[in-house]
Amino acid sequence: MEQSRYQEIALDIAHSVVMGEYREGERIHGRSTLAGRYNVSPETIRRAIAILQNAGVVMVNQGVGITVSSKTQADKFLRSFNQKAEIQVFLEELKSYMDKRRELDHLIEGHLNKILMYSDRMMSRWMDVAEIEVGNDSEAVGKTLAELKIRERTGLTVIAVVRGGYEQFSPGAGFVLEARDVLLVVGSDQGREALQEIL
Structure with a gap:
């Protein structure tokens, strides 16, 4: 849940940048303030900011803090996450289809065995004519x-x-x-x- 939470926070901050709540060059609240705002540990905020920094959405400078660096990168980050989410949905659907196929294969195999058994019986009957x-x-x-x-x-x-x-x-x-x-x-x-x- 902790991992999911810091991803959610990163998305929320990126969304705020795209919507203009945080402007380029503007300083974002410090980690402690963000931790209080989202009701999580400072470590969770650190991970969320690290994701955004890696995506080019924010910069982290000693003595300055967290600064918005690019609205465009924030938009790309959100789009990229949405694409990943869509891929995850496709993967889950594919897994569901594969599970259904395995179940169907099992049913087909069962019916095939019944047909073979029935055929064997019929063949044995005809051999005894x-x-x-x-x-x-x-x-x-x-x-x-x-x-x-x-x-x-x-x-x-x-x-x-x-x-x-x-x-x-x-x-x-x-x-x-x-x-x-x-x-x-x-x-x-x-x-x-x-x-x-x-x-």
């Missing part, structure tokens, strides 16, 4: 999938039926089976054995 043919004398000929209750009786999922070289994906419950149809199913080995008995 079995083909079971409906026999010519099968009791399943002429019956619908709903009537056969394949899922209830076997636990298998019929993902497609191949008929005459064409695949009927996701057949509905009313799909009627014909001889030589090939059912593409996903499920356990026990379920496949049970389906073969049905067909």
Whole structure:
């Protein structure tokens, strides 16, 4: 807070010079008086004056004290500080954007991992697809999938039926089976054995 305070005092004095409260060549109050005016320590005033002296706004001479040297430099000092303040705002905004981007990257990574996991599961399911043919004398000929209750009786999922070289994906419950149809199913080995008995 002390550092921020002496910067504020330097700005206030420079502003007073620009506004004509202190004129070029005019002596400013001594450090002790300024310390009382701003209610800070003399060391804080010394730092504020050092900033202004370095910027060419005031001169400090032994026995003379603090004298205003340039209104133009005071104006430049204020403009320079304002530019620094703007840069600081830009930096803070940039940091905020970067934090948001990191958060977004984290969310994207999480969704990507979910998609990869889901894809792995789907790939493993498709790798377990079995083909079971409906026999010519099968009791399943002429019956619908709903009537056969394949899922209830076997636990298998019929993902497609191949008929005459064409695949009927996701057949509905009313799909009627014909001889030589090939059912593409996903499920356990026990379920496949049970389906073969049905067909």
